[in-house]
Amino acid sequence: MKQISKEVLVDAANRLLFTMSDEQYETLDQEFKTLTKLMGKIGEIEGLENYEPMTFPFNAETDFLREDEPQEILPRDVALKNAGSKQDDQVKLPKVVL
Numbered sequence: 001m002k003q004i005s006k007e008v009l010v011d012a013a014n015r016l017l018f019t020m021s022d023e024q025y026e027t028l029d030q031e032f033k034t035l036t037k038l039m040g041k042i043g044e045i046e047g048l049e050n051y052e053p054m055t056f057p058f059n060a061e062t063d064f065l066r067e068d069e070p071q072e073i074l075p076r077d078v079a080l081k082n083a084g085s086k087q088d089d090q091v092k093l094p095k096v097v098l
Helices: 006-015 022-043
Strands: none
Touching: 006 022
């Protein structure tokens, strides 16, 4: 499996708007190496392709949930009432894409 380089980790951190020390990058790099090695081991299991991928560790019953049906539309002023920052009658969020 392909290893994740420090440059990729630095780029991801910058895109997520946080910084890390060189020591933290080294720790993260070691953790990714361990995960990559373990994923390779899982791939070696015979007959693994015969099993359906699992999204939850056990069957979860969801029949108690209500149907998702449209209801009354929330008025804009009520929807914006608790917004921390507003602009042009919309919620203003920080830019997350560089």
